[in-house]
Amino acid sequence: MALELVKDRELWDSFVDASPYGLLFHKWDYIAITGEHAGYRLLPYGVYRGEELVCLAPLYLRNTRGIKTLFSPPPMQAVIPYQGLIPARGFDTLKQGKKEAVMDLIADDLSREIDAISPHYLSLVLVPGLVDVRQFLWRGYTPKVHYTYMIDLSQPTGAIWSSFHYKLRNKIRKAEEAGMDLVRSADISVLYTSIARRFSQPDMNIPMVSRRYFEALFRAYPDHLAAYYLYDREGALTGSVATQEYKRFLLWMGTPRIESGHAGNEYLQWLLVQRAKADGYPSFENIGANTPDLNFFKSRFCSGLSVYMEVCRKNMVGALAEWAYGSVVNKPWLKRRVVSYID
Numbered sequence: 070m071a072l073e074l075v076k077d078r079e080l081w082d083s084f085v086d087a088s089p090y091g092l093l094f095h096k097w098d099y100i101a102i103t104g105e106h107a108g109y110r111l112l113p114y115g116v117y118r119g120e121e122l123v124c125l126a127p128l129y130l131r132n133t134r135g136i137k138t139l140f141s142p143p144p145m146q147a148v149i150p151y152q153g154l155i156p157a158r159g160f161d162t163l164k165q166g167k168k169e170a171v172m173d174l175i176a177d178d179l180s181r182e183i184d185a186i187s188p189h190y191l192s193l194v195l196v197p198g199l200v201d202v203r204q205f206l207w208r209g210y211t212p213k214v215h216y217t218y219m220i221d222l223s224q225p226t227g228a229i230w231s232s233f234h235y236k237l238r239n240k241i242r243k244a245e246e247a248g249m250d251l252v253r254s255a256d257i258s259v260l261y262t263s264i265a266r267r268f269s270q271p272d273m274n275i276p277m278v279s280r281r282y283f284e285a286l287f288r289a290y291p292d293h294l295a296a297y298y299l300y301d302r303e304g305a306l307t308g309s310v311a312t313q314e315y316k317r318f319l320l321w322m323g324t325p326r327i328e329s330g331h332a333g334n335e336y337l338q339w340l341l342v343q344r345a346k347a348d349g350y351p352s353f354e355n356i357g358a359n360t361p362d363l364n365f366f367k368s369r370f371c372s373g374l375s376v377y378m379e380v381c382r383k384n385m386v387g388a389l390a391e392w393a394y395g396s397v398v399n400k401p402w403l404k405r406r407v408v409s410y411i412d
Contacts, residue, residue, distance in 0.1 A: 072178040075115040087158040093315040105226040106282035107143040134188040139188035153195035176204035197375040212379040216358040218372035232371040244336035307333025318345030
């Protein structure tokens with residue numbers, strides 16, 4: 070096995086397209102834009118077995134006042150839930166022993182490169198379905214388990230509807246009777262203003278997100294990124310979300326609830342579930358299962374839970390930096406002074 074930086078955009082994107090684990094988060098322009106706007110040096114690694122490319126690993130490096138961090142994806146600032154490794158197309162068809170052998174070689178090559186970089190803090194968050202991280206654990210990494218909501222769209226529409234909580238179904242029926250207009254748009258201005266207002270609150274325990282970042286992504290992927298707006302009969306906005314539509318239909322970002330006499334967020338999600346099924350997507354993913362404040366709303370759609378894994382490693386300096394950020398720097402009173410609000 071050998072680890073190399075991949076410089077061929079077409080090679081990278083064709084590999085992502087072919088892999089069952091490749092998502093829009095992994096595409097070349099997406100990772101390049103993310104690295105630029107999040108302030109990290111992008112390291113687009115490829116793992117080779119002889120001449121065969123068997124895995125991609127987009128990593129992001131930052132050195133801040135001597136503290137080196139290595140992530141995939143960068144933490145929350147880029148609004149990417151997972152990234153990590155992208156095994157080749159045929160990985161899932163291998164027998165278990167072959168899978169483990171390939172993963173062992175991937176983990177070995179990556180670990181050697183990570184050791185050479187010697188970050189104080191490392192985090193790799195893998196995509197749902199890629200849950201066997203034993204090869205990393207045996208090399209001293211720490212595992213973390215995360216969750217995401219998933220609706221299986223191979224079910225009949227009636228079965229999906231019946232799985233919703235009965236109170237949710239009642240709200241959706243009333244919203245439908247009230248009459249709503251769903252608009253798909255490439256204009257993120259209304260959506261972004263609402264998200265920015267919430268992200269800018271001093272109590273939000275997450276870094277800022279730049280409007281230019283989202284505009285660059287929407288320009289790069291007009292066919293796969295969209296903003297959806299739901300309006301009532303009077304033309305008032307009752308709900309808005311951003312989606313990713315590539316291999317799966319992913320509810321990517323939502324705005325805080327808009328005060329209205331209608332259940333706009335609930336009806337909007339139901340309309341999008343139906344749209345995703347009609348367009349032939351196999352699944353509808355609603356990220357946010359790891360946020361307690363969102364779970365009550367999202368779980369009422371009775372989505373199944375999918376697991377995804379994170380592997381971490383930190384030395385004493387990295388642990389201290391993590392503690393300082395979580396316990397001191399990101400305190401609301403200090404954040405007001407040292408962190409700029411979204412532009």
